[in-house]
Amino acid sequence: MSDTLPLSIQNNRRLEKWLRLQPDRTLRLAVGKVELGQGNVTALAQIAAEELDLGLDRITVLSGDTQDAPDEGQTTSSQSIEVSGRSVRLVTAEFRARVLDRLAQRLNCSPGEITVEDGAFHRGNAPTGHDYWSFSADEDFARDIEGNATPKPPSSYRVVGQPIPRRDLPAKVAGAAFIHDMVRPDMLHARILRQPGRGATLAALNEAAVRRAAGGAFRIVRVGNFLAFVGPDETVVQRAAAAAPLHARWEAVPRLTPAMQEAAWLIGQPSNDRLLYDESPPATAGTVLQASYSRPYVAHASMAPSCALAEFRNGHLEVWSHTQGPYPLRTALANVLDMPGESMTVRHAHGAGCYGHNGADDVALDAAVIARQIPDHCIRVQWRREEEFGFEPLGSAMHVTVRAALDDAGKPADWTTEIWSATHVQRPSTGGNMLTHEALPTPPPDPRPTDPPEAAGGGGTRNGLPLYDFPAKRIVHHLVLRPPVRTSALRGLGALPNVFALECFMDELAGHAGVDPVQYRLSLLSDPRARRLIENVAERCNWTSRGPSGSGRGVGLGWARYKNKAAYAAVAVEVEVEQEVRVLRAWCAADAGLVINPDGARNQLEGGIVQAISMTLKEQMRLDAEGRTSLDWNAYPILRFSEVPEISTELVHAPDLPTLGMGECTFGPTAAAIGNAVAHALGARIRDMPLTRERIAAALLA
Amino acid sequence: MSIDLTVNGKQITVAASETTPLLDVLRNELDLKGARYGCGLEQCGSCMVLVDGEPVYACSREVGTVAGRHVSTIESLGGTHPLQLAFLEEQAGQCGYCLSGIIMSAKALLDHNQVPTQADIVAALDKHLCRCGAHPRILRAVEKAAAALRQGAPR
Numbered sequence: 001m002s003d004t005l006p007l008s009i010q011n012n013r014r015l016e017k018w019l020r021l022q023p024d025r026t027l028r029l030a031v032g033k034v035e036l037g038q039g040n041v042t043a044l045a046q047i048a049a050e051e052l053d054l055g056l057d058r059i060t061v062l063s064g065d066t067q068d069a070p071d072e073g074q075t076t077s078s079q080s081i082e083v084s085g086r087s088v089r090l091v092t093a094e095f096r097a098r099v100l101d102r103l104a105q106r107l108n109c110s111p112g113e114i115t116v117e118d119g120a121f122h123r124g125n126a127p128t129g130h131d132y133w134s135f136s137a138d139e140d141f142a143r144d145i146e147g148n149a150t151p152k153p154p155s156s157y158r159v160v161g162q163p164i165p166r167r168d169l170p171a172k173v174a175g176a177a178f179i180h181d182m183v184r185p186d187m188l189h190a191r192i193l194r195q196p197g198r199g200a201t202l203a204a205l206n207e208a209a210v211r212r213a214a215g216g217a218f219r220i221v222r223v224g225n226f227l228a229f230v231g232p233d234e235t236v237v238q239r240a241a242a243a244a245p246l247h248a249r250w251e252a253v254p255r256l257t258p259a260m261q262e263a264a265w266l267i268g269q270p271s272n273d274r275l276l277y278d279e280s281p282p283a284t285a286g287t288v289l290q291a292s293y294s295r296p297y298v299a300h301a302s303m304a305p306s307c308a309l310a311e312f313r314n315g316h317l318e319v320w321s322h323t324q325g326p327y328p329l330r331t332a333l334a335n336v337l338d339m340p341g342e343s344m345t346v347r348h349a350h351g352a353g354c355y356g357h358n359g360a361d362d363v364a365l366d367a368a369v370i371a372r373q374i375p376d377h378c379i380r381v382q383w384r385r386e387e388e389f390g391f392e393p394l395g396s397a398m399h400v401t402v403r404a405a406l407d408d409a410g411k412p413a414d415w416t417t418e419i420w421s422a423t424h425v426q427r428p429s430t431g432g433n434m435l436t437h438e439a440l441p442t443p444p445p446d447p448r449p450t451d452p453p454e455a456a457g458g459g460g461t462r463n464g465l466p467l468y469d470f471p472a473k474r475i476v477h478h479l480v481l482r483p484p485v486r487t488s489a490l491r492g493l494g495a496l497p498n499v500f501a502l503e504c505f506m507d508e509l510a511g512h513a514g515v516d517p518v519q520y521r522l523s524l525l526s527d528p529r530a531r532r533l534i535e536n537v538a539e540r541c542n543w544t545s546r547g548p549s550g551s552g553r554g555v556g557l558g559w560a561r562y563k564n565k566a567a568y569a570a571v572a573v574e575v576e577v578e579q580e581v582r583v584l585r586a587w588c589a590a591d592a593g594l595v596i597n598p599d600g601a602r603n604q605l606e607g608g609i610v611q612a613i614s615m616t617l618k619e620q621m622r623l624d625a626e627g628r629t630s631l632d633w634n635a636y637p638i639l640r641f642s643e644v645p646e647i648s649t650e651l652v653h654a655p656d657l658p659t660l661g662m663g664e665c666t667f668g669p670t671a672a673a674i675g676n677a678v679a680h681a682l683g684a685r686i687r688d689m690p691l692t693r694e695r696i697a698a699a700l701l702a
Numbered sequence: 703m704s705i706d707l708t709v710n711g712k713q714i715t716v717a718a719s720e721t722t723p724l725l726d727v728l729r730n731e732l733d734l735k736g737a738r739y740g741c742g743l744e745q746c747g748s749c750m751v752l753v754d755g756e757p758v759y760a761c762s763r764e765v766g767t768v769a770g771r772h773v774s775t776i777e778s779l780g781g782t783h784p785l786q787l788a789f790l791e792e793q794a795g796q797c798g799y800c801l802s803g804i805i806m807s808a809k810a811l812l813d814h815n816q817v818p819t820q821a822d823i824v825a826a827l828d829k830h831l832c833r834c835g836a837h838p839r840i841l842r843a844v845e846k847a848a849a850a851l852r853q854g855a856p857r
Contacts, residue, residue, distance in 0.1 A: 037797025037834055165793060172798025173789050173805060174781040176735035183733070215719070235719075235726045238742075303740050303748060303799040303833045353797035353834045385741040599793055603836070607796055610835025633745035633831060641827045644837040 005147045008032065008087035012070035016141035018091045021133050025119065026058045031088065032072025033080040034064035034324065035168055037353040038663050039600035040080035042166045044088050046596055050159040051092035051151055052132070053116035061167070064326040064348025066341075074325035074427070076356070076489060077457060078566055078661025081596055085659060094149040098140045103130060154594060154655040161655060163599030168350065179322050179349035180307045184378035187309075189234040190370050191241030192381065193227040194391055195439040196627060197254035201225055206247035213243030221373045226439040228370050230379065241384060253626075260484035261623040263294035263397040263688075266420040271478040276454065277465055278474040283405035283414035290403040291508060293501035293675075295689040296620040297394040299636060300490055304352035305383040306359030306392070310367035312375040317344040321364040322351025325427075329361050332428035333368050336437045336444075355611070357427060357488035359383055359392040362435040369436060386631040391435055394621055395490030396422040396483065398460065400501035410513025411524060415473040417502065421460030422483035423449040424493035432488060449481050452493070457563030462494040463668055466502050467561060468524040484623060492667040495562060496612060499668025500689065503558035504675040508685065517676065518543055518557060527561075529591050529652075533570035534559055536589040536650060541572040546680070552577055554681025558672025560665070567592035567662035571609060571669040573645070575677040581691050583613050583645040583674060588666055590649065593657035604663045605649045612670035614639035618690050705769045709734070710778035720766025724758075725749045727765045728775060736776035736802045740831075747830035750803035751775050755814075757807045757829075774809075776802040784855040785809055788847035789840070796834030804830045808844045816852055820845065 012018065012032070020028045029048045035041040041061050049056045062069050072084055096116070103121055104111040107128065115122045120131040154160070171177035195202070202225050210229075218231030218240055229240040259265050309320040317339065323329045326346040334341040346364070354360055367381040383391075399420040404412040426432030431448035438444065451459030458464070464475045510520035518538045525531055537557060538544075546555040554577065559570035569590040576582045586609050595601045618637050622629045630636035671689070679685040684699040704715050709732060716731050723742075728734045728751070740748030742761045749761040752774040779786055785805050788794070795801045804827055811818055811826040818826070823844045832840065851857065 037795075039796070163793075165790060169790060169793065169795055169798060170781065172795060173776070173786045173801050174736065174779075175775075175777045175802070177798065178735075178738070180738065181729075181735035234730055235722050238726075301833055303746060303797070303831065304738065305740075351797070352799035355833070382739065385743065603793060603796060603839070606838060607835035610837060611833070614835075632743055633741060638831060638833060639835075639837075641824045641830065641832075641837050641841070644835075647838050 006083050006087045006090070008070065008072045008084055009090060009145050009147060013144040015091060015095060015143055015145050017070045019095055019141065021136060025133055026060050027052065027054060027132065028060050028062055029088065030062045030069040031084055032064060032070045032327065033075045033084040034326070034348040035350060036075060036324065038080070038604060039166050039597060041168065042164055043081055043596040043600055044085060045167065046159050046162070046164055047085050047088045048092045050157055051089055052096055053118065055118045056159060056164065058119060066326050066330050066346045071327040074328060076324055078562065078663040081659050082566070082661045085596060089151045090147050090149065091145055093151040094145055094147070095140060097149040099132060099136045103128065103135055157655070160596050161598065164597055166600070177350060178304065179309065179320055179351050180304060180382065182309055182320060182349060184309060184311065186376065187378040187380055188230050188232060188374065189237050190228045190230040190367070190379055190381045191237045191384065192366055192387065193241060193244040193248060194387060195225045196250050198438045200250045200253045202227060202248060203251045204249040205244070209247040210240050210244050214240035221370050223369055223373065224439055224441040226369060226436050228366065230370060230374060255625050256484045256623045256627060258624055261296060261621065263296055263399040263420070266397060266399050266422070266480045269480045270482060271420070271480045274477045276461065276475040276477060278472045280472060282403060282416045282474070283472065285405065287406045288403060289406065289509065289512060290401060291505055291687060292399060292401040293497065293504060293687045294399045295397060295497040295500065297397045297485060298490060298615055298619045299389055299394055299621055300355045300358040300392055301636060301638060302352045302354050302358050302388065305385050305388040306363040307351065307380070307382045308364040308367040309378055309380045310364070310371035311378045312371040315343060317368060317371060319344065319346045319364050319368055320349045321346055321360060322349060322354065323360045323364060324354065324357070328427065328429050329364055332361065332434055333365060335428070336365060336434055337368060337372065356395070356490040357393050359388050362391070365434045365436045389631045389636060390628050393426060393486045393488030396424055396460065396487040398494060398497035400497055402501050402505040404509060410509065410515070412470045412509065413472065415466060415470045416476060417464045417498065418476040419460050419464055419494065419498070420478045420480060421494060422480045422487040423451055424459030424487065424489055425450070425452050426486065426488040449479055451479055457565070458494065460494045462492065462498060462563060463560050464494060464498040465564060467527060467530065467564060469526050470524070485621070485628065491611070492664040495560065495664065495668045496615065496671050499558060499560040500671040500675055503669070503672030504685070504687065507556070507676045507679065529568050530559060530561065532652065533568055533589040533591060537570045537572040537587045540587045540648065541574065543572070549680050550683030552681055554677040554679070556673045556676025556678070556680055558669040558676060560668045562661065562665040567660040567665040569605065569665040569669050571666055571673045573670070573673040573677050575674065575681055577678055577681040577696060579693050579696065581617050581674065581678055581696070582643065586645050586647045586670070588647065588649045589652065590662060590665055591652040591654060592660045592662035592665070594655045594659045595651055596659065598651055601651055601662055602649050605666050606647050608664060608666035609647055609670045610639060610644055612667045613674065616671040616674045616689050616691060620690055705765055707768050707770060708772045710774055716765065718765055721764045723761055724751070724763040724765045724768055724773070725760035728760060734775045734777050738799060738802060747803040747807065748800055750806045750830070752806055752810055755810060757810045776805060779805070779809070783857060784850040785812070785844070785847040788843040788850065792839045792843040792846060794839035794843035795836050800830060800832045804840060808847070812848055812851055816848065818848055
């Protein structure tokens with residue numbers, strides 16, 4: 001049985017790790033996945049309430065805590081409901097079955113005769129006088145999970161499938177709600193003078209000048225090339241840190257060039273190269289068409305610069321973090337600080353949306369390093385805005401060349417997607433270094449570039465293989481080894497650039513064949529779930545009457561199945577292009593199998609569309625010799641209220657099909673739909689993101 | 703140095719330098735955490751509060767400039783203001799970091815304009831950034847709150 005158990009249960013077999021009854025007639029569900037603004041904790045509570053027949057208000061959730069919650073690794077890759085949700089369902093179904101089996105023996109009846117109403121057990125219509133709190137025993141908890149209980153059939157669901165409001169939102173519209181708002185005894189505020197790049201050494205700091213600028217008392221903590229300003233007054237340490245770069249002289253700072261900011265720079269750099277899927281050489285006979293697409297480096301650009309708290313008391317280090325993975329963070333901190341993991345606790349506290357691997361883990365190390373130097377205080381480190389833009393890992397630039405050998409009907413007989421990209425996952429657990437580790441007296445070796453395996457959806461290759469019925473299709477992947485900036489996971493990894501390339505090229509091929517792009521796709525696509533979504537959005541956006549190309553208004557469409565195995569989404573957009581692209585409307589249809597919370601799901605679909613519009617039209621991290629230059633919201637603009645379109649989403653009702661992770665599924669399709677809509681509007685195609693004013697002008701002149 | 707001002711209806715005196723950012727005074731002296739640090743540059747709106755009813759970026763506003771004036775933060779809304787209720791009804795947010803500032807700008811709008819058009823709402827909120835992409839829900843929530851207020855919901 002255990003080989004079919006979800007990973008979360010395999011790694012946390014004891015039931016007591018997941019469930020605990022509380023004296024106030026509530027049940028505490030403990031999970032390793034954490035709330036990042038995506039609503040997963042509310043959905044997991046719904047699953048538990050459903051299987052246990054408990055009111056939702058009787059379930060509290062502890063999430064992300066290395067002392068009291070299970071280890072479920074990272075909260076990434078749209079896995080919270082697919083993996084943790086499946087685990088919670090099995091755990092709660094098993095707990096219910098264990099308790100009811102014992103009760104049935106006591107009452108000398110079959111378990112099927114017992115029903116549960118808000119935690120109380122009934123036989124027939126009569127109360128038994130027992131409930132979870134009175135009848136469960138230690139033996140129900142102190143056992144391994146077997147995974148052999150049968151969960152409820154979806155047809156009987158009363159809580160799952162309902163648009164239950166998010167549990168965490170009331171605090172967030174009222175006041176204190178975030179890690180940034182925590183106040184602990186003996187708290188000191190800290191800010192960092194950042195090492196400008198790997199290997200840079202601090203040759204001199206004009207401390208007197210920094211102290212003049214700060215205008216108050218603070219300590220300077222220096223460990224190697226890591227330097228922090230620490231004191232009781234946050235305003236003072238903020239001023240110190242803002243002034244410090246002007247008064248610091250660094251040596252051996254890595255130099256960059258502006259050319260490095262473009263995806264094209266990646267071509268020809270040292271790389272690990274792989275040929276995936278069809279291993280035959282690309283066909284060269286007949287008509288071969290080829291086009292190249294790109295996306296530059298992009299930032300997670302979280303609304304809140306990263307923050308962490310750490311306390312070192314009596315040899316124990318306690319860390320509060322908005323990390324995606326409390327246990328992996330503990331492992332990473334233990335390695336860097338050379339402390340046993342058992343002498344540390346990492347607890348999750350809410351942060352702003354991260355959309356991947358941003359500064360969350362790095363700031364936790366900052367706080368921990370300072371806490372080791374100043375024990376018996378709580379050290380609160382708040383990154384500054386320019387620090388988050390300047391030092392968080394970026395989503396890698398990608399250059400994607402798509403090549404198709406066409407048959408007589410103009411359809412691909414042979415397809416190659418060739419991808420140049422840096423790594424998309426560079427966490428400490430996968431070869432990356434924590435930022436401050438590189439500034440410490442014993443810095444780690446060079447980061448070791450790896451990408452997630454294809455079975456996990458790949459990184460640079462994510463969604464690079466088209467799901468169309470082509471006779472031969474392959475990926476050539478160049479994992480570029482030494483990018484100019486640190487890169488790591490950003491929502492969808494390679495999916496956005498790859499779906500942009502694939503789905504834009506499909507429109508180009510349709511144009512070459514003289515076939516309507518929707519019809520062209522449908523003629524090459526046998527997956528009924530995908531076909532249904534494309535037909536759905538085509539109808540809703542009035543595809544067949546979308547008008548001629550080149551009018552300045554355009555409609556375009558794109559679709560993907562995220563990771564080629566998670567949720568399906570199709571997106572159509574209408575754009576108006578004058579000097580800039582304006583997305584006027586967006587239509588989306590998604591199929592995520594069983595949806596736990598349809599409103600939460602729609603919120604993710606909508607948010608993914610808005611964020612993808614922003615990335616496609618506006619975003620690029622710029623570089624010069626000194627490093628990154630897009631260090632505030634003027635230099636790194638994102639989509640504003642006045643630029644957000646009307647969005648209509650539809651979720652396919654498929655409760656009998658397994659849940660498919662859907663937090664990232666609209667990302668690629670939206671970018672592709674915009675690319676195609678802009679081409680339709682202009683009668684000329686822009687293949688490089690972001691689709692800026694300059695690129696529109698250039699496309700029209702070409 | 704001490705500065706007198708009114709915060710959420712209460713007259714108070716804070717011991718702070720005139721040049722201390724209002725945001726730091728609210729968060730660290732008065733334990734009002736609803737105004738949030740996002741950029742310190744008047745670019746994102748996470749720190750928005752009202753000064754004499756007008757939206758003001760608390761991050762870079764020196765506290766000395768609000769001496770004798772009325773400052774309102776999200777905490778003054780009590781959690782049950784029609785705007786807060788509408789944001790919850792519409793589930794208008796994901797991570798929620800931007801919301802307290804947005805709600806304060808929306809409050810200033812609705813205090814002045816009982817019948818805002820969608821364009822009015824967009825104009826009032828355009829100085830705010832939201833990275834999660836909750837904008838369509840936020841606009842709906844403000845419209846809903848405006849309607850509730852017109853129907854006499856208590857402010």
